Amino acid sequence: MSDPRTPDPAQLRTWLHGAARQDAAAFRQLYDATSAKLFGFALRILGRRELAEEALQDGYIAIWNNAASYQSHLAAPMTWMTTIVRNKAFDLLQRTGNDAEIDADQFDARIADALRDPAATPIDSLSLSRDARALAYCMSALEGLHRQVLGLAFFHDLSHNDVAQRMALPIGTVKTWIRRSLDKLKTCLAKGERR
Template sequence: MSDTHTLDPQQLRTWLNGAALHDAAAFRSLYDATSAKLFGFALRILGKRELAEEVLQESFVAIWHNAGTYQSHLAAPMTWMTTIVRNKAFDLLRRSDVAAEIDGDPFDAAIMNALHDPAATPIEALELSRDASALAYCMSALEGLHRQVVGLAFFHDLSHSEVAQQMALPIGTVKTWIRRSLEKLKTCLAKGERP
């Protein structure tokens, strides 16, 4: 199993290109090299091994099917794969049956850990933690559907039209909700409100 520090982005790109061509051996090598790190990331978000295992499996299915869409000039291989894992984990969390399994405080801690930058200095980590707490607090003040629209647009990188399609809303409504929600977030963050 490869260590995080020895993952060679060029080798990962080669394996992703192989997976795009349905090369099972290349995909297996990609899995062997990255699955432990991606599992750990999913576990930090979800807090439960069985949920993290489910997300990891779904993520690698998505990686297999979407390897041909990977664009190396837009993101490093691990960044691209981590984004898939993050999106799958958040999709799982949105399901009401899973959300009911996760207590508020451990869930918040897991999200905070997932946002942690391992390369950050202690001061930077503290600032990131404070910023993430403030953002989480201000996001929680938004109305439920508005919060979901903002989350899809900014945490899942969906376009306004993709958000509209996923939420079954008119695109004008999505744009208005996002604009108003961003104004509310800006005001809330400027006030320095904290939980």
């Protein structure tokens, strides 16, 4: 695991784009720059080193396989990767039968602490919170089922087939809803930038 400081989002985006092109060297740099932080994050959720290592490994496999689907206008790179590792950790909690209760407010605060960049300026922090608010606003404008399908696909790292099975919907419907929802988010976020 590497330096606990995370590089700037632009560098992470560059490495993610490299990973999307199957560039192993770029992916290695991404891993070296972020694995310590993501491992600590998984460890806080799972409480056991071996489970955190498994969640981290599963997370990076998903990051490698889904790097081409990363959309920088929807989430910062570290936020996107953290969401993937968080979901892998929750999957492990379910598989191992660990029924530990998680206090959502405390958990959200720990996520914010884990992602806080000590080198970020107040302007960087303000920009990130503006982006998060804009995304939350645009997500809330989507229809309930569309928002749920999009959330399962992107925030829970489920394939379209998995989403279709979980929601008991035809795969074509899931793909259409995801495509339309992404278009609506893109339009909504673009309108927000022009204000």
